Amino acid sequence: MKISGVVSILAAVATAAAQYATPNGTAGPDEDGKYEISSTGIRGSFIPYGASITNLFVKDRNGIERDIVLGFDNASFYSVDPFHPHLGGVPGRYANRIKNSTFNIDGVDYHVTPNENGGRNQLHGGPDGWDYRNFTVVAHTEDSITFSIVDPDGKEGFPGEVISYITYTMTPYTWNLKMVALSTTKKTPIMLSSHVYWNLDAFANPETPTALNHTLYLPYSGQRVGVDNILIPDGTILPNQKYSVNDFWSSPKQIGANLTAPELLGNCGFNCTGYDNCYLVNREQNGPYNWRNDGPVASLSSNFTGIQVDIYTDQEAFQVYSCGGQNGSLPIKSTQGYEGRPRVVEQYGCIVMEVEDWIDAINQPEWQREKKHIFGPEDPAYTLEAAYKFSANLY
Ligand SMILES: *[C@@H]1O[C@H](CO)[C@@H](O)[C@H](O)[C@H]1NC(C)=O
Ligand SMILES: *[C@@H]1O[C@H](CO)[C@@H](O)[C@H](O)[C@H]1NC(C)=O
Ligand SMILES: *[C@@H]1O[C@H](CO)[C@@H](O)[C@H](O)[C@H]1NC(C)=O
Ligand SMILES: *[C@@H]1O[C@H](CO)[C@@H](O)[C@H](O)[C@H]1NC(C)=O
Ligand SMILES: *[C@@H]1O[C@H](CO)[C@@H](O)[C@H](O)[C@H]1NC(C)=O
Ligand SMILES: *[C@@H]1O[C@H](CO)[C@@H](O)[C@H](O)[C@H]1NC(C)=O
Ligand SMILES: *[C@@H]1O[C@H](CO)[C@@H](O)[C@H](O)[C@H]1NC(C)=O
Ligand SMILES: *[C@@H]1O[C@H](CO)[C@@H](O)[C@H](O)[C@H]1NC(C)=O
Ligand SMILES: *[C@@H]1O[C@H](CO)[C@@H](O)[C@H](O)[C@H]1NC(C)=O
Numbered sequence: 001m002k003i004s005g006v007v008s009i010l011a012a013v014a015t016a017a018a019q020y021a022t023p024n025g026t027a028g029p030d031e032d033g034k035y036e037i038s039s040t041g042i043r044g045s046f047i048p049y050g051a052s053i054t055n056l057f058v059k060d061r062n063g064i065e066r067d068i069v070l071g072f073d074n075a076s077f078y079s080v081d082p083f084h085p086h087l088g089g090v091p092g093r094y095a096n097r098i099k100n101s102t103f104n105i106d107g108v109d110y111h112v113t114p115n116e117n118g119g120r121n122q123l124h125g126g127p128d129g130w131d132y133r134n135f136t137v138v139a140h141t142e143d144s145i146t147f148s149i150v151d152p153d154g155k156e157g158f159p160g161e162v163i164s165y166i167t168y169t170m171t172p173y174t175w176n177l178k179m180v181a182l183s184t185t186k187k188t189p190i191m192l193s194s195h196v197y198w199n200l201d202a203f204a205n206p207e208t209p210t211a212l213n214h215t216l217y218l219p220y221s222g223q224r225v226g227v228d229n230i231l232i233p234d235g236t237i238l239p240n241q242k243y244s245v246n247d248f249w250s251s252p253k254q255i256g257a258n259l260t261a262p263e264l265l266g267n268c269g270f271n272c273t274g275y276d277n278c279y280l281v282n283r284e285q286n287g288p289y290n291w292r293n294d295g296p297v298a299s300l301s302s303n304f305t306g307i308q309v310d311i312y313t314d315q316e317a318f319q320v321y322s323c324g325g326q327n328g329s330l331p332i333k334s335t336q337g338y339e340g341r342p343r344v345v346e347q348y349g350c351i352v353m354e355v356e357d358w359i360d361a362i363n364q365p366e367w368q369r370e371k372k373h374i375f376g377p378e379d380p381a382y383t384l385e386a387a388y389k390f391s392a393n394l395y
Pocket of ligand 7: 271
């Protein structure tokens with residue numbers, strides 16, 4: 001990114017900050033440390049920690065507002081929660097896993113700080129990745145918030161400084177995400193995502209505290225990235241054959257539809273039953289597309305609330321994790337739950353959906369995706385855009 005590019009982005013952010021439109025000009029966070037933004041039919045709360053979403057309210061088919069994302073009741077708990085499940089934040093500077101915590105750029109080996117599988121690999125940017133840090137709020141209006149982070153050269157073992165802006169904007173029934181990251185000094189890997197945990201029933205479904213009855217549709221995802229038993233890509237691209245457990249493309253399917261199929265054991269890593277997979281998004285074969293209108297790349301719905309989210313994005317992969325690792329240790333929020341049931345997230349109580357690029361592509365040169373993964377000061381900025389559109393149906 002050339003300096004003129006950096007300057008124009010900074011100018012755009014300054015303009016947004018000048019529009020900071022509240023009566024006293026200092027609309028800080030509420031008493032829970034959260035910043036709300038809203039539009040017709042939607043309101044969400046965000047915190048500086050990881051530039052995370054903490055609450056997302058949309059109406060169900062009966063007009064009842066439901067808080068459909070996981071999070072905590074207050075901003076301060078995010079820094080002390082012992083589990084840190086990457087709740088609703090921006091994993092960075094490199095989302096998902098880096099094999100052996102190692103990569104090579106221009107003949108130089110780099111070793112980043114490991115934080116998973118007994119030190120074998122790095123996950124989501126390391127033990128002090130972006131979603132363990134407080135971003136700066138640089139702009140906040142009624143319907144939009146922008147966060148920034150400066151990630152220094154050498155942090156978590158990554159070469160070069162990265163400056164990033166994360167903007168969330170609400171438009172009617174839609175949550176829009178725009179992420180920009182600039183590598184200012186050296187070539188470095190950058191891949192961001194949004195790591196939101198969903199329960200479209202807000203845990204209020206009397207029949208189940210799980211998301212196994214949520215229906216998922218990935219119409220462009222006939223393939224997925226092959227991984228070993230600690231979920232590190234092995235370079236292969238696998239077919240999601242029709243009617244196989246990973247087939248969410250030939251027709252919509254409930255997350256739990258294949259729960260007892262033997263092939264589902266190990267599908268999300270060693271001894272894990274369920275999903276934690278990077279599905280590819282293959283759209284080019286249909287001709288030119290506009291990601292804002294063509295799609296969605298994913299739809300998730302629940303018939304209890306009738307709430308459906310359709311995800312539009314410019315990204316070419318989509319991670320789905322079915323929360324097989326949850327075990328009742330994570331609390332739900334005061335805005336969620338069903339009277340008389342434990343106020344925790346049970347196994348399969350949620351679904352994580354992450355717009356992203358092909359995971360660990362920095363270690364798979366034969367995929368030829370360097371331009372989407374390695375960024376230096378001369379390169380265009382890294383960008384990610386997505387729109388999550390909500391509706392409430394009866395089916
Ligand atoms: C400014 O107003 C907002 C609400 O409009 C309020 O949350 C905030 O606490 C106020 N700040 C000060 C310093 O009075
Ligand atoms: C903050 O939220 C956490 C998790 O929901 C809760 O355990 C804690 O009591 C809350 N603290 C305050 C001060 O509200
Ligand atoms: C982030 O900010 C929160 C709320 O202001 C604060 O409680 C917490 O200690 C900060 N965490 C870090 C890692 O700086
Ligand atoms: C794995 O990482 C270790 C330690 O960082 C390094 O010495 C080794 O060369 C790496 N192995 C591969 C295959 O990259
Ligand atoms: C919910 O999911 C379970 C297990 O996958 C299935 O047996 C049941 O029929 C589903 N219920 C509805 C209402 O779809
Ligand atoms: C998975 O579930 C779908 C929908 O119920 C079914 O058509 C398919 O045969 C199942 N596949 C396996 C491998 O069980
Ligand atoms: C596999 O998981 C089951 C239940 O989730 C557990 O009881 C069992 O001990 C695990 N097996 C191994 C080899 O880790
Ligand atoms: C969806 O929910 C509605 C209203 O509760 C119910 O009438 C309908 O039978 C449900 N459909 C399915 C497929 O479960
Ligand atoms: C539940 O999961 C957490 C984190 O994944 C783990 O630290 C904890 O030991 C588990 N608790 C039980 C009772 O298995």
